[in-house]
Amino acid sequence: MIEVIDAERCTSCDICVNVCPTNVFDKTDGIPVIARQGDCQTCFLCELYCPEDALYVSPFADETQPVDVVALKRTDTMGSYRRAVGWTDDTRDRRGVDRSYLLFGH
Amino acid sequence: MTIPTHRAERVSAPAGSVEFDADVLVLGGGPAGTWAAVNAAERGARVVLADKGFCGTSGATAAAGTGVWYIDPDPALRETAMANREKLGGYLQDRRWMARVLDGTYQQSNRLADWGYPYPLDDRGRSQRNSLQGPEYMRLMRKRTKQAGATILDHSPALELLVDDDGAVAGASGVRRQKHDRWTVRAKAVVIATGGCAFLSKTLGSNVLTGDGYLMAAEVGAEFSSMEFSNPYAISPAFGSVTKTLFYGWATFSYEDGSVVPDAASKGGRSAIARALLQGPVYARLDRADDDVQHQMRVSQPNFFLPFDRTGIDPFKDRFPVTLRLEGTVRGTGGLRIVDDSCATSVPGLYAAGDAATRELICGGFTGGGSHNAAWAMSSGTWAGQGAADYAAQLGRATGRKLSSAGTIAFRSRSRRAFEPAALARAAQDEVYPYGLNYFREASRLQGALARLDAAWRDVSEADAAGEADVLRAREAAAMLATARWMYRSALARPESRGMHRRDDFPDLDDRQRHYVTTGGLDEVWTSVRPHADVAYAEAAE
Numbered sequence: 001m002i003e004v005i006d007a008e009r010c011t012s013c014d015i016c017v018n019v020c021p022t023n024v025f026d027k028t029d030g031i032p033v034i035a036r037q038g039d040c041q042t043c044f045l046c047e048l049y050c051p052e053d054a055l056y057v058s059p060f061a062d063e064t065q066p067v068d069v070v071a072l073k074r075t076d077t078m079g080s081y082r083r084a085v086g087w088t089d090d091t092r093d094r095r096g097v098d099r100s101y102l103l104f105g106h
Numbered sequence: 107m108t109i110p111t112h113r114a115e116r117v118s119a120p121a122g123s124v125e126f127d128a129d130v131l132v133l134g135g136g137p138a139g140t141w142a143a144v145n146a147a148e149r150g151a152r153v154v155l156a157d158k159g160f161c162g163t164s165g166a167t168a169a170a171g172t173g174v175w176y177i178d179p180d181p182a183l184r185e186t187a188m189a190n191r192e193k194l195g196g197y198l199q200d201r202r203w204m205a206r207v208l209d210g211t212y213q214q215s216n217r218l219a220d221w222g223y224p225y226p227l228d229d230r231g232r233s234q235r236n237s238l239q240g241p242e243y244m245r246l247m248r249k250r251t252k253q254a255g256a257t258i259l260d261h262s263p264a265l266e267l268l269v270d271d272d273g274a275v276a277g278a279s280g281v282r283r284q285k286h287d288r289w290t291v292r293a294k295a296v297v298i299a300t301g302g303c304a305f306l307s308k309t310l311g312s313n314v315l316t317g318d319g320y321l322m323a324a325e326v327g328a329e330f331s332s333m334e335f336s337n338p339y340a341i342s343p344a345f346g347s348v349t350k351t352l353f354y355g356w357a358t359f360s361y362e363d364g365s366v367v368p369d370a371a372s373k374g375g376r377s378a379i380a381r382a383l384l385q386g387p388v389y390a391r392l393d394r395a396d397d398d399v400q401h402q403m404r405v406s407q408p409n410f411f412l413p414f415d416r417t418g419i420d421p422f423k424d425r426f427p428v429t430l431r432l433e434g435t436v437r438g439t440g441g442l443r444i445v446d447d448s449c450a451t452s453v454p455g456l457y458a459a460g461d462a463a464t465r466e467l468i469c470g471g472f473t474g475g476g477s478h479n480a481a482w483a484m485s486s487g488t489w490a491g492q493g494a495a496d497y498a499a500q501l502g503r504a505t506g507r508k509l510s511s512a513g514t515i516a517f518r519s520r521s522r523r524a525f526e527p528a529a530l531a532r533a534a535q536d537e538v539y540p541y542g543l544n545y546f547r548e549a550s551r552l553q554g555a556l557a558r559l560d561a562a563w564r565d566v567s568e569a570d571a572a573g574e575a576d577v578l579r580a581r582e583a584a585a586m587l588a589t590a591r592w593m594y595r596s597a598l599a600r601p602e603s604r605g606m607h608r609r610d611d612f613p614d615l616d617d618r619q620r621h622y623v624t625t626g627g628l629d630e631v632w633t634s635v636r637p638h639a640d641v642a643y644a645e646a647a648e
Contacts, residue, residue, distance in 0.1 A: 021159030021168070021314050023261055023283050041313035042347035043169035044409055048241055059413035061308045061347040077416065084408035085241060096224035099402040100237035104173060106355045 001040040002057050003067045006078070007031055009054035016046040016055060037064065044081055053079030114152040114257045114291070123288040126257065128154045129498035130491070131277055131293035133264045133319055135161025136168065137480065138460025139299035140247035141214065141487030142494070146297070147254035149495035154291045155256050156280060158263035158300070159314050162248035165301055166436050166461070166476075167240045169311030170350070171407045173477035174484075175468075176215050176236045177208050184208055191478075195439075195470025196604035197620055198332070200639050203467035206447075210485030218243070221250060237406070238480065240311075262289055263578055266513025267296065267322045267456075275326055275455035276509050281578060292509065294498035295455050297490045298323055298442060302435030302461035303589040305535050306582075309340050309431040310349045317435070319462045320592075321585035321628075323442055325512045329452045329626045331636075332466040333440035333589075334596035334607045337544045338473070339380065339430035340437070341372060341390070346413035349431060352475060353403055353410055356395035360425060362387050373474075377608070380430055380541040389425040432539055435589065437473050438606065439465040440596070443624060448493025449486050455497065459483070459490035466622060471605015514628065516572040516580035525572040527579035533562045534586040538593070547597050548610040556594045560631075563587055567629065591631045596623045599633040 002024060005016075010031040017025040017032050021043065026035035034040075042061040047053075056078055058065040072078065079088070086094030112129075119125035130146040132139045135157030143155040157164050177187045188204045215235045219225055223246055225233045251258060261283045268277040268290070279290040300319030304312035320330065340349035354372035359379055361367060367388060370378040382388045395403065400422055404411060414421045435441055442451050442458035444467065451458050460483040469478050511517075516525055537555040538544050566587070572580035600623055602616035603609050621635045 017284070018260065019160045019163050021164040021311070023159065039313075041169075041308055041311065043163070043311045044412060045163040045169055045241065049163070057412075059343075059346045059348075059416045061345065063345075080415070081408060081412060085239065087241075094405070095239075095242060096226050097405045098171070098226045098234075098237050098239055100171065100173065100352075100406040101226070101228065101234040102402050103352060103399065103406060104236065106352070 001037055001042055001060065001064060002034055002046060002055065003065060004056035004069055004072070005031060005034065006054045006069060006073070009052045011052055013051065015049050015051065019049045020046050047081050048085065048087060050082070053082065112150060112152045113255055114154045119290065123290060124282070125290045125292070126154050128152045128291055128293040130295050130297065130494045131156065131291045132297045132299055132491070133278060134165070134299035134301060134460070134462065135248070135251070135258065136165030136299065136301060136460060137244070137247065137483035138462070138487035138490070139297070140244070140251045141484050142297045142299055142459050142491030143251045143256040144254045145488045145491030146495040147256050149492055149499070151495035151498055153254070153256035154259060154293070155251060156259040156262045156264055156278070156289065156291065158261070158318070160260045161251065161258050162244050164314050166311045166315060167480065167483070168244040169409070170240045170476070172238050172240060172480045173475055174211065174215065174236050174238055175208070175477045175481035176211055179209070179212060191469070194474060194605070195472045196615065198466055198470030198605065198622065198638060200467045202639070207468050207481050207485045210488060211481040214484040214488060218246070221246060236477070259289060263318065264322065265577060265581055266511050266517065267326050268292065268509040269326055269512050270507045270509055273326065273454070275453055276504070276507060278322070279511065283578070294501045294504050295457060295494035297457045297459055297494050298462045299459045299487060299490070300462050302438065302441060303586060304434045304436045305432055305538055305586050306531060307432045307434070307539065308347045309342070309433050309436070310347050312433070312436050315436050315461070316582040317585035317589040318582060320442070321581065321588055322512070323451065323453070323456060323458070324588060324626060324628050325514050326453050326456065327626070328456060329443040329624050330440060330592055331443040331464040331622050331624050332471065332596070333435070333592040333625050334600050334623055335466070335471040335605050336435045336438035336440045336593040338433045338437040338606055339376065339545060340433050341376070341379070341428050342431055343413050344387070344427035344429040348410055348413050350407055350410045353392065353407070354390060356392045356399060357390040358393050359428070360389045360391070362389070376430070377545065379428070380545045383430060384541055387427050390428045391423070391425045392421050393423070395422055430541070432544070434538070436461050437476070437479065439469045439471055439473055440593070441465065447489065448496070449490035450493055457490040457494045459486040471607055515567060515584045516577060519571045520568045521570060523569045525566065525569040525576065525580045527572065527576055527583045530562065530566055530583035531586055534559070534583065534590050538590050546610050547608060549598065552594050552598050556591065556598070559587060559591050559594065563591065563629070588628060592625045595631045595633050596625045599623045599635070
């Protein structure tokens with residue numbers, strides 16, 4: 001489930017509020033808030049659309065997890081999904097590297 | 107080609123609501139809904155697409171990667187592709203529809219390439235088109251839907267259909283969750299593309315898929331077909347949401363003590379996993395993937411690795427606990443019955459596409475993976491959009507029609523008993539999640555579940571209308587409950603094992619039951635059987 005909106009990185013663009021398919025976030029006068037965490041379906045799409053790598057979705061789908069944001073930001077986890085699918089400027093070449101055709105028929 | 111665009115018109119409406127006048131209203135913004143919207147708009151229709159979440163991230167496809175049943179137009183290859191599926195699907199496919207869908211999928215995939223979808227090139231430089239990355243695909247489909255001139259309403263779940271005096275479907279209304287108001291779209295035709303029902307099981311991307319479109323369609327008398335084929339379960343880490351059954355083809359499954367679960371496999375051995383899970387925890391390790399396969403998995407489906415990378419598990423070396431999450435009719439083959447080539451339903455003005463519609467015509471009683479569902483979504487979406495646009499054009503000016511709301515449950519004030527959506531949703535889940543009820547079916551267990559589900563339906567039918575804050579959850583829960591009842595009533599009407607439907611009390615396929623089970627109704631659920639096309643033709647020739 002979504003656990004972190006990092007106040008240092010977030011620019012209040014509200015993209016996450018718009019793109020979340022289950023309407024988990026609310027807009028505020030400042031940065032968005034996680035208003036309905038229990039509705040999160042752990043699809044990671046908010047992370048993918050966040051241009052600032054300010055979000056972190058914990059892989060635990062059914063329970064909340066305490067997250068040490070300072071430690072998390074020392075790793076390259078935030079934004080890792082976006083880079084892996086080629087949705088950042090310097091990873092664009094990864095958009096066309098799907099090798100599923102080699103895996104089908106196994 | 108420049109297409110003249112005609113936009114749906116926003117008309118004046120009372121405070122706290124917005125209203126649009128359109129030719130075609132599409133409910134649902136996944137692959138089927140966006141293909142329907144694009145194609146209806148290209149035929150000159152004024153289109154509104156309303157999605158429960160955000161068109162582009164909503165639904166089972168956007169969060170995942172999916173295979174596509176894309177076969178080059180070589181007669182021998184196509185023949186093999188169709189023949190391969192027949193036994194698996196229990197001989198309920200229709201060859202004519204399979205051929206149509208293979209053609210449709212080929213054409214739509216070529217359009218995706220023209221629109222800039224980044225299909226990979228293989229070592230020989232050939233474009234490989236039998237797989238789509240969900241986020242990339244659906245981001246592109248949102249863009250094309252807007253470019254086609256359709257008006258998109260995001261975070262705008264439909265709650266009920268509108269009908270005219272003759273019972274033809276003439277629009278829908280719902281809520282705009284982020285604007286805290288209501289929407290109404292008057293339309294000449296409606297396409298239901300709201301997906302299947304996965305009962306809030308958190309199988310990847312599926313929690314928006316609660317059967318809402320089924321409930322609305324049932325309220326105007328639509329019929330369903332193949333609802334007994336509604337019990338696929340997908341493998342995921344026990345703690346996580348990412349289901350990617352294909353990759354578990356390289357897994358070894360084991361019990362707590364490390365010994366191997368006999369006959370367990372992702373393909374053709376999932377029931378052994380379900381049986382083992384009834385006894386205790388089951389673990390997987392993808393230890394049969396060599397370095398090349400590991401690399402291909404990483405680049406093909408990065409989100410598969412998020413749960414592992416973020417918990418320090420190496421899925422190729424470490425054992426991790428797995429579970430089976432119910433996918434219901436999202437990967438089952440049941441849904442709204444299609445009555446003609448334009449994907450019309452049995453109700454005038456109402457069309458169905460994607461997982462909301464039955465996939466029996468190309469899959470019979472088994473899908474196996476996303477590939478056929480993806481092919482069906484792009485093909486049926488295209489036909490439903492075109493069919494709805496043509497129906498709207500033929501209807502001409504439909505001014506002066508008197509429209510009424512068709513919603514029933516959660517809208518009627520009946521007593522002083524509150525509607526409790528969360529409890530109702532759990533009541534439905536309790537009957538459809540257990541492997542002992544749904545995966546492995548048997549008459550007395552099905553009857554027991556149905557008695558409880560029917561009682562819950564009677565109970566909630568007498569509850570008060572849900573309040574503004576609860577009405578969406580109330581309708582979702584009611585849709586799940588209705589879906590469970592169609593599933594199990596249909597399962598009882600098929601005393602044999604065929605496709606994914608397996609009966610402990612009738613373990614074999616019965617040649618005399620090569621037919622479809624139709625179902626419908628809300629207060630009284632009914633079933634009947636329809637002959638398979640081949641059987642009907644054979645009888646006609648006698």
